Amino acid sequence: xxxxxxxxxxxxxxxxxxxxxxxxxxxxxxxxxxxxxxxxxxxxxxxxxxxxxxxxxxxxxxxxxxxxxxxxxxxxxxxxxxxxxxxxxxxxxxxxxxxxxxxxxxxxxxxxxxxxxxxxxxxxxxxxxxxxxxxxxxxxxxxxxxxxxxxxxxxxxxxxxxxxxxxxxxxxxxxxxxxxxxxxxx
Numbered sequence: 001x002x003x004x005x006x007x008x009x010x011x012x013x014x015x016x017x018x019x020x021x022x023x024x025x026x027x028x029x030x031x032x033x034x035x036x037x038x039x040x041x042x043x044x045x046x047x048x049x050x051x052x053x054x055x056x057x058x059x060x061x062x063x064x065x066x067x068x069x070x071x072x073x074x075x076x077x078x079x080x081x082x083x084x085x086x087x088x089x090x091x092x093x094x095x096x097x098x099x100x101x102x103x104x105x106x107x108x109x110x111x112x113x114x115x116x117x118x119x120x121x122x123x124x125x126x127x128x129x130x131x132x133x134x135x136x137x138x139x140x141x142x143x144x145x146x147x148x149x150x151x152x153x154x155x156x157x158x159x160x161x162x163x164x165x166x167x168x169x170x171x172x173x174x175x176x177x178x179x180x181x182x183x184x185x186x
Contacts, residue, residue, distance in 0.1 A: 042072030098128035130180035135162035
């Protein structure tokens with residue numbers, strides 16, 4: 001299995017973040033399939049905070065050319081590729097959903113002929129960020145997709161790890177509040 005680590009992607013707008021707070025960090029772990037041929041395929045990962053009142057499926061229809069895209073990295077022909085990306089947010093992203101688009105393109109910039117209709121994987125990570133906390137979430141892709149606009153896969157907030165050791169498969173209390181939220185510690 002090939003492993004890549006991308007130290008950080010600043011999911012922030014033009015304003016600089018000042019002060020000494022830990023901020024908001026989401027650790028994304030992608031598990032990507034082999035391409036199964038000798039064709040060159042690059043995974044281009046994009047992140048965007050979900051807009052309130054707009055269905056995520058509609059937001060994936062938009063073009064996300066606002067500076068929050070990483071150059072693509074090549075997928076392996078025969079082995080899965082594990083990728084770790086640190087996404088650094090701002091305080092106003094607290095408890096917001098994070099949209100993740102992975103495009104499978106012929107070039108690292110996703111600008112080759114035909115890349116405008118490249119297959120994609122879409123994820124909605126519920127409540128991906130909590131102020132002054134580091135969270136983690138898995139984004140598994142079983143097989144290389146064939147659709148350019150698939151239905152998004154939801155990553156439930158109780159699967160977003162953070163704030164304390166997690167019961168396997170669950171990051172929420174019995175009352176369904178996340179361990180990063182205020183609540184009882186039962």
